[in-house]
Amino acid sequence: MSGPSSPSLSAKAVSARPPGAGWVVLALALAALVALPVVVVAANLAAPTEGVWSHLAETVLGAYVANSLWLMLGVGLGVSVGGVGTAWLVTMCRFPGSRHLEWALLLPMAMPAYVVAYTYTGVLDYAGPVQSSLRALFGWKSARDYWFPEIRSLGGAIWVMSMVLYPYVYMMARAAFLEQSVCVLEAARTLGRSPWRAFAQVALPLARPAVVAGVALALMETLNDFGTVHYFAVDTFTTGIYRTWLGLGQPAAAAQLGAVLMLFVLSLVLAERMSRGAARFHHTTGRYRRLPQLELRRGKALAALAFSTMPLVLGFLMPGSMLAAWVIQGSALSGLGELAGNSLILAGVAGSIAVAVALPLAYAQRLRPSPLVKACVRFASLGYAVPGSVIAVGIMVPLTAMDRFLGGLFLTGTVVALTYAYLVRFLAVSVNAVESSLGKITPSMEAASRTLGAGLGKTLRRVHIPMMRTSLLSAALLVFVDVMKELPATLLMRPFNFDTLATRTFTLASDERLADAAAPALAIVLAGLLPVMLLSRAIARSRPGGEE
């Protein structure tokens, strides 16, 4: 420094450090912490496992792969048909009830797949109301007298998951249809296409990237699912990891299974990114033009209504009322309050931490949008694509090593480890929310704050956070609900004798005490309704002038 410093400037104020360097370092550290389990699992691909791996390969691996693939294929098909079909009908056509279906079709999202699986089993198995009435009606004596589809099967799993996961596709496809220019469709009509052919030849190809993205999300959830496939005794990768770890006591082999599953998912993510292409640059304009809706009458209207209410009934109303019926009939489950308390505290803490970690990541990216920082934010968000069981493995391996080093059980099997797993798994949810809400704040806000004497940290605290308050709350809420529903990681990592609503639902159902499982399950569903309500409100708000 050759120039003299002004007396009014403190020595620490004059620095050669680029602005925001501290935030970048913090973001890098947080990203490394969150990405660690994923790295550990990936590193396990190469680790030796004393023949367990080859044993797995000879015995069950084939079944895991086959079942997982069939499941993905079936669910992929199911959610595509259900999601695109309903999205098209409620967006482009008008029939009795179509306006209400716009938001009601999101409701099944509140249902965890495993809860639906339990209710279906309760309704459809031998002792359930359906078969009992059939027997009474036709005078059959036993199961040998008639054929009835077995719900606890691969097909059943596909059915159940399609019913609760189609809203991902529905949401994305609906947004895509709304964004499409009406003129394109009208041009197709004037060029001699019927409404249906215009849909098939113009609207659907245009919406393809959105549909693929929705299907990819649904498939990630499919691979993450543990409760449904375990209960239906369909052996997939996820149940394999669980069994290899807890049953065979082979965490290393479990980690390798996890690594294979992760490769699977990452290729899915990559395929989704590639197919998305330019769709990332889509933005909705403030103006909304009501789409000319096809007025459906009589037969067609009835068919449309039947098709679009089916997933709502089968994925939400039927399981929901079954749960409610069980709760009303059954005796009060003891300890429900404690379970709810555990779930609420865990989910609340995880939600707050997820937002607290997302803030510096998103802020550093805003201050210094360098490729390094952007990459590290993406990397920290990777956990959303990785199944919970894989994350559990990736956390337990290093934590066990650390405990061995410390000489005791300090970290494994504690609530801290579990919260860490939730953070890794759901950070992407809060990062997305914080990123988008930060993006809406004009850069001159922080320039104004800084020229008024507030540093970067103070600017975040006094300008950005108050302005983003609502978005931060809803980000925490989204994580909160995801944690409430989360099953595989919680099952693997919970402390001894510690139960949440989700794990108790699972264990009760596994013991065939379906009616007892109804109360905790219903509590999860009710909590899950909160973000769905937020979503449908956001949808309603995104189309000003849409209500005529």
Add this chain to the structure above:
Amino acid sequence: MNPMGTDGLVIDAVSHDYGGKEVVREVSLRVGPGELVCLLGPSGCGKTTTLRIAAGLEAPRKGRVFLGGGLVSGDGAHVPPEHRNVGFLFQDYALFPHLDVQGNVEFGLDRLARAERRQRAAAVLEQVGMAAYAGAWPHQLSGGQQQRVALARALAPHPRLMLLDEPFSGLDKRLRDQVRDETLHVLKTSGVATLMVTHDPEEAMFMADRIAVMRAGRVVQMGKPAELYSRPVDAFVASTFGEINVLDAQVAAGAVETAVGPFPAPGLSESQAAGVLIRPEGISLTPAADGEAVVLAGHHLGRSSLVHLRVERAGMAPQHLHARLPGSICPAEGARVRLHVDPAQTFVFPAGGEGA
């Protein structure tokens, strides 16, 4: 130039680029205490970047910045904006939506005790005529009111330098004139050194003690408004201050011959192509049956009239010229007139200069 010991702002040979694209090149300028300097130029000329460098929102790649005699940028040092004590007035005002008017103005005063803070906020709000709105929220204010609150907020911490980035562009014309006038009074009363960015030459001349005309990252000319108007260094500066007639010509014997007569061309070489720039207000007309020009159209514009002329001269292509006449004298369409060109409002520059 010796920047040491001077108050106000000194920018010394500053260059800056975004991702390899150079937007500010070797810019040097000075804003003295109590002085108001305007950076004037088309969009993308680097004027806003220069302003952000002065605020410390950008660290320049090359050059030095001094504030109040002390080095704040350059030689490996960079004082962040929060330690510079500068006021910044933004194009979009950037009022904090989660704070009321009082809260906005007090934002930069948090080193003061509560009572002092209140007092200072009340004083600046009074100064800009917004004392009655202390409890209002930004979204309840009109554009002009928001601008005044933003000005009060920037002035509240007694900045050593005020930086204004197109502060009136969000206002409609009538309101703009009024707010501009008030802002000038407030700034001059507080005696703070001010650097302001604008693309509007009229606004620059209205506000500035001195104007720096920028083009493509460089300061092309700097001086008092009258100086820039009457002695532009090139065609770009000449055409910056209002619409101007351009005639092509060739230098012969130290002069150029045009359809409206000859003009001296000092400093230009023989047979060089030249551009002759004539301000419309430098042309006056007298009716004459044998005049060299025909009136194509005439429009009364309030304080002046704009007349479209076709100038015909034997051996030369007909030229289209604009003349701006004071008052409401407006010759009839098709009338023949003789032109009188004021040499003080005529400039001869080498042809091919940008902006001409």
